[in-house]
Amino acid sequence: MSNAAALPPVGSEVAPCCPPLTERPLTAEEAERTARMFKALGDPVRLRLFSAVASHAGGEACVCDISDVGVSQPTVSHHLKKLKEAGLLSSERRGTWVYYRVEPAVLAAMGAILTKAAGG
Template sequence: MSNTKVLPLLEADGAAVAPCCPPLTERPMTAEEAETASRMFRALGDPVRLRLFSAVASHEGGEACVCDISDVGVSQPTVSHHLKKLKEAGLLTSERRGTWVYYRVEPSVLAAMGQLLVGESAAA
């Protein structure tokens, strides 16, 4: 086995959960690891959710107000629904400040997702 560190994913409330998964090339996934990874990728499988996730991840300061990212071609209630799904998958955290909600992608989530897809040669 590799000595690659497996990074944790986060629950929607920001609490760390069990590490996601080792790189796909390291060993076969367990059923639990596959469920965790599947939940992440299912959430990102929708083009609107992927755009929202990208908008948050790339926003200046590493967080975005919902007012800054809602121009994705769907109604505000639909944006809220998609952001909720991303939070449920552990991909986003949020914080209410006054009337606005700010979303953040934790660096450990991006690292864990990238690590899952990185092969042994790229990790070395």
């Protein structure tokens, strides 16, 4: 039995976590969720792995195609796990390999956080 989560359908909606920072102060819960996402991307290896998945054809990549980031395979797995825990990636096991996909709705929500609110 696989521990990898099934990939959500392409185009599935994920509710944005937070309003733009310029709209209103974040609640404690919103700040926690947002900090987890940005903290996960605050490590250079994680950012490289995330970028490798995001820029791969179809926004999805086999771990075998993105592991060359200058660290050991167990370290790659650790970093991918952190990105998944932050809600930035989802994964699916296909035979021997695990495929990772960027969560586009989460990326859009992260971008919205840093965007000036309309009319502001």
